[in-house]
Amino acid sequence: MAQELRAMELEEQREIRERIREEEKARKEFEKAMKDAEKEEQTLKKLIEKAEAQVSRANEEQKALFQQKLEELQGKLEAAEEKNQRAISMAQQTKTGNVYIISNVGSFGEDVYKIGMTRRLEPLDRVRELGDASVPFEFDVHAMIYSDDAPALERQLHKKFLKNQLNKINPRKEFFRLELNDLKNHIENMGINCKWTLLAEAKQYRETLKLEEEMKTNKSMEAEWKRFQEVTDPVIYDEVIEEV
Known part of the structure; x- marks a missing residue:
């Protein structure tokens, strides 16, 4: 019994360290995204100033061409500003993130899905990490659900499909044996709309x-x-x- 408690304690400590590493990676990703977006904004603003000057000096034939170039740059600037605001928002909101539904048929068999969450700005980076050398094959993504409270959504799904847990001993494992359509229907009944890929490419x-x-x-x-x-x-x- 003492050995089992010790094993559970070690597993809990490992998961805490993993969460800390994940949060640190997310923080660094947000900081880099904000820095890159800010740099891109400054570059685009200079190009826009140059394009505006070209429009003002252009003759009628050239004006349409320069005006089109100016509009393209303004569109790119808006996209860069939106990306920067998204990174700032996600960095400030500690619960914002993505809940993912993934499978690994080659490693775990059919109808086994991992329901997890990540706060990464690029959530697929986390999925790629999970498919590293610890498993023989990469994971397939069936759904990526953005949520303002990703931990709460993840807990809600884990609780709903509690009986489907693959590991009945360690409740912290996030693998479930179930029909993907059952999971999809439940999430849609919650009023959550997202893109689904039902077939695992594997x-x-x-x-x-x-x-x-x-x-x-x-x-x-x-x-x-x-x-x-x-x-x-x-x-x-x-x-x-x-x-x-």
Whole structure:
């Protein structure tokens, strides 16, 4: 019993450290976004001043061209200002974030979904991190729900599907075995509208299955695959894949 309590305590401490790291990454992301947006705003304002001067000096033929350029720059400036305001707003509101619904068929099987949340300005960065070296395949995103109170929405969904928890021992795990349509219908009944992708692509997993089947009857393909695996540097390979 003492060992179990100790294990639960260590798991809780690990999750607290993970939350702290996640909050720190979110804070740095907001700061960078604000700094980049401010820099972009200053650059665009200078370009707009230059374009306004060109319009004022242009003849009738040139004026339409310069006016179009000016309107494009003004549109970009509005977008940069909106991005800056969004970053400021999310940084100030500690509960603002995204609740995500993701799956990893190759790692956990069919009808298993992780319901989690992140405060990152770019929430897909968090999903990519979850699909790192700790699991054999990447995650598929089925829904990304922006919320003014993401922790409350996450808790509400966890509570609703409590009986569907994959791990019945550790309540802090966020994986659930259920039908995705049940989850979708419940969220829509809450009055929440978001874009859904119901089919898990599971690209690398399905390509792996196909390759395994082909190698059963094609020994030359198997030999070629082995040679490739032996000479490939995983770090360099990952960097190339990211660039592609």
